[in-house]
Amino acid sequence: MSFLSTVSRLALFAVVAAPAVVSPSQAAVTAAPAKIQRVSIQNFAFSPQVIVVTPGTTVTWTNADEDPHTVVAVDKGFHSAAMDTDESYSFTFTKPGEFAYFCSLHPHMTGKVIVKG
Amino acid sequence: MDHHHDHDHKGLNRREMLGHCAGWAGTAAVYTVAGGVVSSVSLDAALAAGKPAAKAKPFTFVQISDTHIGFDKPANPNVHATALQAVERIKGMAVKPDLILHTGDITHLSKDEQFDDAKQILSGLNIPIFYVPGEHDFLDEGQGKTFLEHYGKGTLGQGWYSFDHNGVHFVALNNVAALKPGGMAHLGDDQIAWLKKDLAGLPASMPIVVFGHIPMWTVYEAWGWGTDDADQALALLRRFGSVTVLNGHIHQILAKVEGNISFHSARSTAYPQPAPGAAPSPGPLKVPTEQLPTMLGIRSAKFVRGNAPIALIDSSFA
Numbered sequence: 001m002s003f004l005s006t007v008s009r010l011a012l013f014a015v016v017a018a019p020a021v022v023s024p025s026q027a028a029v030t031a032a033p034a035k036i037q038r039v040s041i042q043n044f045a046f047s048p049q050v051i052v053v054t055p056g057t058t059v060t061w062t063n064a065d066e067d068p069h070t071v072v073a074v075d076k077g078f079h080s081a082a083m084d085t086d087e088s089y090s091f092t093f094t095k096p097g098e099f100a101y102f103c104s105l106h107p108h109m110t111g112k113v114i115v116k117g
Numbered sequence: 118m119d120h121h122h123d124h125d126h127k128g129l130n131r132r133e134m135l136g137h138c139a140g141w142a143g144t145a146a147v148y149t150v151a152g153g154v155v156s157s158v159s160l161d162a163a164l165a166a167g168k169p170a171a172k173a174k175p176f177t178f179v180q181i182s183d184t185h186i187g188f189d190k191p192a193n194p195n196v197h198a199t200a201l202q203a204v205e206r207i208k209g210m211a212v213k214p215d216l217i218l219h220t221g222d223i224t225h226l227s228k229d230e231q232f233d234d235a236k237q238i239l240s241g242l243n244i245p246i247f248y249v250p251g252e253h254d255f256l257d258e259g260q261g262k263t264f265l266e267h268y269g270k271g272t273l274g275q276g277w278y279s280f281d282h283n284g285v286h287f288v289a290l291n292n293v294a295a296l297k298p299g300g301m302a303h304l305g306d307d308q309i310a311w312l313k314k315d316l317a318g319l320p321a322s323m324p325i326v327v328f329g330h331i332p333m334w335t336v337y338e339a340w341g342w343g344t345d346d347a348d349q350a351l352a353l354l355r356r357f358g359s360v361t362v363l364n365g366h367i368h369q370i371l372a373k374v375e376g377n378i379s380f381h382s383a384r385s386t387a388y389p390q391p392a393p394g395a396a397p398s399p400g401p402l403k404v405p406t407e408q409l410p411t412m413l414g415i416r417s418a419k420f421v422r423g424n425a426p427i428a429l430i431d432s433s434f435a
Contacts, residue, residue: 109341
């Protein structure tokens with residue numbers, strides 16, 4: 001858990017160091033300059049729905065619902081198998097860009113990974 | 118004649134099986150098959166050309182849905198047993214139904230052994246069963262390959278088809294394939310183009326039963342409970358005097374009437390789900406054990422004639 005607290009401290013540091021660029025809308029976006037980022041799938045939603053990561057970051061999605069879900073890139077660049085409860089899927093983002101994804105079983109569930117160099 | 122009831126009879130594809138339906142249904146009907154579309158012409162009409170085709174004859178059929186074989190969470194740790202309850206209910210019906218419609222989510226995770234278990238449970242009925250897939254039946258790596266291996270014989274595209282029985286035209290639709298981000302369920306242009314051709318030659322007086330997994334009307338968009346291109350399909354159905362649209366997916370009884378089209382979602386045999394918007398999300402709803410049988414069930418449907426609505430009776434396992 002020390003890793004997570006590091007992430008929190010870094011995020012806090014980013015907010016303190018650059019208060020001028022943090023608007024309320026951006027505050028909803030998790031900016032974590034870490035190499036591992038977790039996304040929870042809970043109550044038929046990706047949480048956080050939008051994440052900002054640096055190139056080389058591995059994103060791990062874990063399904064906390066009793067219904068199976070998938071993670072499928074809109075541009076088909078990556079996709080998971082169906083994840084049952086507590087199952088995970090990871091993908092490492094190497095190139096900058098915005099990667100929209102959704103659950104192919106419940107397509108109203110959408111999310112985005114923003115990779116910034 | 119019982120072997121004609123066996124949907125999975127080896128070497129008997131759906132078209133041939135439908136041909137045999139004339140036998141098990143006991144109707145004097147000539148079945149013709151063209152381009153995957155099965156249509157029946159009554160013998161009278163065939164002999165006296167020009168008379169309207171397809172004489173309607175009273176019969177009963179059953180809808181079961183969302184058996185979710187393989188699900189084992191607290192909302193119902195034994196879906197095998199509750200699926201067997203559905204079988205017992207059907208066996209206990211005063212009038213043996215002519216056919217059964219399974220409106221999808223046969224399995225929970227599209228696994229071969231789950232499809233096999235479902236078949237084994239339902240094989241005791243000796244009644245022809247017509248399937249459509251739910252999204253849980255289409256989540257294998259092959260995106261429906263396993264379902265189509267089990268149930269796709271004689272169907273078109275991603276598993277759609279139609280058939281006639283006693284003057285009623287049944288249309289099986291798949292609205293769980295190739296779903297689009299941000300959308301709801303989806304039929305797709307190919308299926309809608311096929312539907313247009315399928316319905317084109319039918320008289321407006323012919324009763325139509327459409328069955329698919331996800332509701333064909335928008336029950337609750339925030340949960341994806343609807344079909345985003347359903348309007349195109351419904352436009353093709355509006356000219357008919359009696360259209361009954363049956364679905365599963367939401368594990369509860371809901372109905373809506375729109376002109377001559379009535380929509381009905383059915384209970385699951387596995388577990389309930391919350392009413393639209395009544396919880397943070399859809400998904401299995403854990404209720405007190407003694408309450409569960411009141412929220413699971415099957416539906417019987419009695420067709421009498423012509424434009425009279427098909428009488429639906431939902432019965433719970435309580």
